[in-house]
Amino acid sequence: MLLACAVHPLLTYPLSLRLFVRARPAVPAAALRSPPPSLAICMSAYNEQDVIAAKVERLLEVAAAYGPATIHVYADSPQDGTVAILERYADRIDLVVGAERAGKTFGMNLLVARSRSDYILFTDANVESQVDVATRLARWLADPSVGCATARLVYSNSDETATAALGSGYWQREEQIKRIESDRMGLIGCDGAMFMMRRALHRAPPPHLIDDLFLSLTILIAGKRIVSADDVEVYERSATGANEEKRRKQRIACQALNVHRAMWPQLRRMRFLPLYAYVSHRPMKWLMPFFVAGATLCAALGFALAAGWAVTGALALLGALLLVIGEKTQAKPLSLASSAVLSLYGVGVGVIESVFMGKTYTVWDPALSVRLDPQPSATDAVSR
Template identity: 60%
Template sequence: MTWVCAIIAALLLVLAVHPFLIYPLTLRLFPRRPLAPLSRDGTYRPTLAICMSAYNEARSIRRRMERLVEAAEVYGNATIHVYADGPQDGTIEILREFADRIDLIVSYERKGKTFGMNQLVARSTSDLLMFTDANVLHDPQVIAPLVAPFADPDVGCVSARLIYSNADDSPAAATGAAYWRAEESIKAIESGTVGLIGVDGAMFALRRDLHRAPPPHLIDDLYLSLMVLAQNKRVVNAPDALVYERSATAADEELVRKRRIACQAINVHRTLWPQLRRLPWPALYGYISHRMLKWMTPFLLAGAMLFALPVAIALLGAEAVVLLAGGVVLALAAGHALHIGPAQRIVTAILSLAGVAMGVIDSVAGGKTYAVWAPAESVRD
C-alpha cells in the first residue's frame, strides 16, 4: 500500500505541475505556425471600436481616458465606447468631460461588465472590436501592433502583453507579478504553436464577424477568445502591444481576486465545453493543459499531499511527521506576521491556491457567477 500511495502521489504531483512546467516544454515539440506577412509600415488600419466598462474609477479614470483618447488619435481609425456600470464615486461626471470624443452609456444600477460590453458592441459598426479594462495604462502607439496580426486572415483574436507594474510594492504584489511573468512566457510559446488558449481582459481585439455575445453572467474576455478558437480561427499575442496594470498588494485581496477569476473561468468552461471538445487536437491539448488542469491545481496538490502522508509516516514515523508539519505551519505564520519576505510570498501563494479552490467550488457547487464585483482597492491606486 505504501508503494501504491507513493505512485498515486507522484502522478497527482505531475498533473499539478503539468500546466506550468511540462506543458510549455511539450509545446516546443509542435511545429511553429508563423503569421502571414504583416503590414509593418503601419498602413494596415481597419476600423476599430474600443470598448471599456468602468465602475468606481474616479481616482484614475481621467488619466485612463486621456491615454485612451490619445491612442485612438494616433491610430486614426478608431471610435471609443464606454459603459458606466452604476458608479457612485463621480466616475460618470468625469467621463462626461470626454463627451465630444466618446460614446457613453450610463447605467445607474449595476448590471455587470459583460452586459455593458454587449451594449457597446451593438452600438458600433467597426471591422475590429477592442476590449480593455479601466485600470490599465499604455503608450499612445499600443493599438497598431495589436491590430497588425489581423493582416493574417487566419487570425481571429489578438491579445496585448500585460505587465504588472508594482512588483516592488509588497510580497503579494511580487508573487502575483512573478506568476504572471511565467504565464506570459507560456503564452509566447503557445501563440506560435497551438495558439493562445484564452486571453486576459486587460486589452485584446477580435474580428467583429467572430463576436458572439456572451451571456451577461459570464466573463467576456475568456468567453469571446474561446469562441474564436471554437470557430477554427487563431488566437495570438502581440508582444509589442504592452499594457500595464497594478497587482493586488495584500494577500487577502489576492485570495478574493483568485476566487472570483476561478469561478468565472469554470463557468465559461462548463458552458463552452460542447464546442471546445471538438477543437483540433493540438488546441484541445492546449486547452486541457493550460486551462482545465490549471484550475484543478489546488485539488491535485491536496490529493498528492494526502497520498504522500502514509508514505511519510512509514518512512519517518507519525510523531515526526506531526512535528514537522506543525513546525512548517508555525514558521510560515511567524514569518508572515513578522513581514519576512519569503514567508509572506509562500503564504500569498497558498492563499491564492485556496482562492482558486474556493472559486471552483463556488461555480460547481454554489452556482455563483460574480457578474458584478468590486476590484481590489490597491489595484486602483
C-alpha cells in the same frame, strides 16, 4: 501522479509544445492598409475615479493615432466620482451610465451593439498603454488566419510586497507559455487587459460569464488563431495584499469554470492539438490546488507511516505556524510561501463555488490596491 498533474500546466505542457509542435516561421506584423479598418474601443468601468481621467485621455490619444476609431464607455452604476469625471468627455466618447449594476459583460455587450466597426478593442480601466497600441494590434489582424491579437501584460509593482512579487512572477511564466502557444498554434484564451478582435467573430457572451475568456474561446472554436503581440506591452498593478489576491483568484477561478462548463460541449469537438492545449492550460490549471493538496496528503501519509503520526503532526503544525508568521511579518521567503498557499486556496474555493454553489460573480468590487496611481515604470514606458 498528482504532483505531475499539478506542475503540468506550467512545466510539462509548455515543454511538450516545444518538443513536439513545430513553431511557425516568424512573420512580422503587416503594415495597415490606408485607411485602416474601422475600430470601436470599448471599456467598462465601476468605481474608477482614481484612474479614469488618465485612461480616457490616453484612449483619446490612441483613437487619434489610429484613425477611424470611436470610444465607447459603460459606467456600471459607480458609487464614487467616476461618472462626473466621464461626463467631462461626453462630447468625445459614447458614454452609457447604468441605472443599476449589471456587470462588465453586460456593459461590453451593450457597447459592442451600439458600435459599428470592423475591429473591436477591449480594455480595462486600470491598464496603461502606449499611444500606438491600437495600430500595433491591428497589424496582426492583417493575417486572415488571426482572429484576435492580445497585448502582453506587465505588472508594474512587483517590488512592493511578497504578494505582488509572486503575482508578477507567476504572470511572467504565463506570458512565456503564451509566447510558446502563439508561435505554434495560437493562444488558448487571453485576459481582458487589452485585446483586439474581428467584429465578425464576436458572439455576445451571457451576462453572467466573463467576456474575455468566453470571446477568446469562441474565436478558438471558430478555427482562428489568437496571437500574442510581442511588440505591444500594457501595464497594470498587481494586488499587494495576500487576502486581496486570494479573493481575486477565487473570483477568477469561479468565472473561468463557469465559462468552461458552458462551452465544453463545443470545446470538446476541437481538433486534438487545441483540445490538448486547452485542457492542459485551462482546466488543469484551475484544478491545481486539488492536485497539490492530494500530493501533500499522500506525502504526509507516507511520512507518517515511516516516522510516526506524532512527528508528522508536529511538522504540520510547524509548517502552518511558519505560514502564519510569513503572512503577518512579510518576511521572505515565508511571506512568498504564505501568499502562494493563499492564492491556491482562493483558486480552490472558486472552483467549488462554480461547481457546487452555482456562483457567478456577475458584479464584483475591484481590488483596491490595483486601482492606485500608475507606477512610474509604467508611465515612463508609455511615454517612450
